[in-house]
Every structure is written in structure tokens, then in C-alpha cells.
Amino acid sequence: MLKIYHSQGARSLRVLWLCEEMGVPYETAEASFMKPSDEFKAVNPLRTVPVMQDGDVTMIESVAMMIYIMAKHGPTDLEVKPNEAGYADYLQYLMFGEAGLAAYGNPLVGTRFMAPADQKENWTAGYLKGAIMKRLQWVADKLGGRPYVAADRFTAADISVAYIATGAKFAGIADEMPEGIKTYVQNLWQRPAYIRAAAVK
Ligand SMILES: N[C@@H](CCC(=O)N[C@@H](CS)C(=O)NCC(=O)O)C(=O)O
Structure with missing residues (x-):
């Protein structure tokens, strides 16, 4: 299952929102860039939120995470394909x-x-x-x-x-x-x- 290091109001919201729209299961872990836990510092030395783990994949860019999830768990109308207008x-x-x-x-x-x-x-x-x-x-x-x-x-x-x-x-x-x-x-x-x-x- 996707593990998303999340802080309410941070960009992890993008990833959670996308998962909720698509019905993709995820779990969250606490992520604070002001008071980072040892676990969070270990997964992201930059201490930015969000971080996403999927098996041995670790990502630190929220928009890239959305593209990854749509590619892995799609197809979805949340994505516009190259042959579509727009x-x-x-x-x-x-x-x-x-x-x-x-x-x-x-x-x-x-x-x-x-x-x-x-x-x-x-x-x-x-x-x-x-x-x-x-x-x-x-x-x-x-x-x-x-x-x-x-x-x-x-x-x-x-x-x-x-x-x-x-x-x-x-x-x-x-x-x-x-x-x-x-x-x-x-x-x-x-x-x-x-x-x-x-x-x-
Ligand atoms: N481009 C990154 C930016 C991540 C980011 O800057 N997140 C903010 C919280 S929303 C943060 O961690 N700020 C603390 C910092 O920059 O040190 C993304 O989209 O995930």
C-alpha cells in the first residue's frame, strides 16, 4: 500500500486528494518539517512534505507522485491523454x-x-x-x-x-x-x- 508522509495543509493534500478521487488505498505517516521525527528525517533528508513510499520506491515531489499514481493505478479521467483536446x-x-x-x-x-x-x-x-x-x-x-x-x-x-x-x-x-x-x-x-x-x- 502507498505510504504518504503527510501534514495537514501541506502538499501531501494533493496526493491524498488524488488517491481519494481514484479510490487508491493509502496509509499516512506523520510528517512535520518544523519538528521532523527521526523516521521522517531518514526517509527525506530535505525534510519537505510530502514523501511517498511504494515498496522500495521513495518520492519527494507531489506532482510527480500524482503522475506516478495515475500511471500505476489508472486509467483515470483525471489524466488527459495526448490524443485528447486540452x-x-x-x-x-x-x-x-x-x-x-x-x-x-x-x-x-x-x-x-x-x-x-x-x-x-x-x-x-x-x-x-x-x-x-x-x-x-x-x-x-x-x-x-x-x-x-x-x-x-x-x-x-x-x-x-x-x-x-x-x-x-x-x-x-x-x-x-x-x-x-x-x-x-x-x-x-x-x-x-x-x-x-x-x-x-
Ligand atoms: N516541490 C515540492 C515542494 C515540497 C515542499 O516544499 N513542501 C513544503 C510543505 S507544503 C515544505 O516541506 N516546506 C518546508 C521546507 O521547504 O523546508 C512538492 O511539490 O512536493
């Missing part, structure tokens, strides 16, 4: 959710919680916030009120992109997200699979 959008948003959005959030969260008081509102924090908001506005404009980012159906690309709304809470910028993104995410968060995944402690 394939390029799917691939791009699957990556963009991490590389174009969430990755900008890490230094912002770090600055918010760990920087000395006089450096919390520094230039770089402002730049990161602007970078995220600019990209979120781009997604909102592309969506144009539609409920999904690719192929006119719910896919793993939505799971990837929607994580930014959870990360934004930690970064203290959730309220400032464009209205189009708030609406998009609120709709996705109604899914029973999301509700189950988000409740996992």
Missing part, C-alpha cells in the same frame, strides 16, 4: 500548480514565520506576493468563469493548481486572491474526495 493545457497546469504558483509561496511562508520582525515585510516578500497574484490573475483570466483548467473536466491539473489556495493561507495572502480563483477553488472544495482528504490529520 492535453497541452493539462500538462502545463499540472506543472504550473507547483512551479508557477506554490514554489513561490515557500519563501513567503518562511519569511512570514521565521524572518526577524524587521525583515518580514521586505522587498523579496513583496515581490513573491506580486508574482503569485500576477499568476493567479492569469489563471483566473484563462478560466473566464469555467470550473476546470483543462479539457472541460476535473483533472489532476485542478488538484495541482488548487493547492495554492491552501498554501496562500499559510502565506497570509488568501484574502487577496482574485475573485475568479476563490470561486474556482470553492467549487473544487465541494468534492467529497477533497473533503475526505482535507480531513486527514
Whole structure:
């Protein structure tokens, strides 16, 4: 069975959500990047969350984990195939959710919680916030009120992109997200699979 080192609100949410959508069984193990256990430090010296183990496979990138699970446990409509309309959008948003959005959030969260008081509102924090908001506005404009980012159906690309709304809470910028993104995410968060995944402690 898949073992997912998880912390509530961390990117492990993407992996749990995907497993819940697909009905793939998994177990979770506690993972804290603030107070890592010896077990967690041993499986991931980077101490980032999530980590996934499948037999002798260990992975530390959440979007790669989603691709792995869909390939191993599919076929699934959560994946858009190369011969389908929307394939390029799917691939791009699957990556963009991490590389174009969430990755900008890490230094912002770090600055918010760990920087000395006089450096919390520094230039770089402002730049990161602007970078995220600019990209979120781009997604909102592309969506144009539609409920999904690719192929006119719910896919793993939505799971990837929607994580930014959870990360934004930690970064203290959730309220400032464009209205189009708030609406998009609120709709996705109604899914029973999301509700189950988000409740996992
Ligand atoms: N690109 C990685 C990023 C993992 C990551 O940075 N996770 C956050 C928690 S959501 C973390 O562990 N932050 C602590 C750190 O960067 O040291 C992924 O998508 O899995």
C-alpha cells in the first residue's frame, strides 16, 4: 500500500486528494518539517512534505507522485491523454500548480514565520506576493468563469493548481486572491474526495 508522509495543509493534500478521487488505498505517516521525527528525517533528508513510499520506491515531489499514481493505478479521467483536446493545457497546469504558483509561496511562508520582525515585510516578500497574484490573475483570466483548467473536466491539473489556495493561507495572502480563483477553488472544495482528504490529520 502507498505510504504518504503527510501534514495537514501541506502538499501531501494533493496526493491524498488524488488517491481519494481514484479510490487508491493509502496509509499516512506523520510528517512535520518544523519538528521532523527521526523516521521522517531518514526517509527525506530535505525534510519537505510530502514523501511517498511504494515498496522500495521513495518520492519527494507531489506532482510527480500524482503522475506516478495515475500511471500505476489508472486509467483515470483525471489524466488527459495526448490524443485528447486540452492535453497541452493539462500538462502545463499540472506543472504550473507547483512551479508557477506554490514554489513561490515557500519563501513567503518562511519569511512570514521565521524572518526577524524587521525583515518580514521586505522587498523579496513583496515581490513573491506580486508574482503569485500576477499568476493567479492569469489563471483566473484563462478560466473566464469555467470550473476546470483543462479539457472541460476535473483533472489532476485542478488538484495541482488548487493547492495554492491552501498554501496562500499559510502565506497570509488568501484574502487577496482574485475573485475568479476563490470561486474556482470553492467549487473544487465541494468534492467529497477533497473533503475526505482535507480531513486527514
Ligand atoms: N516541490 C515540492 C515542494 C515540497 C515542499 O516544499 N513542501 C513544503 C510543505 S507544503 C515544505 O516541506 N516546506 C518546508 C521546507 O521547504 O523546508 C512538492 O511539490 O512536493
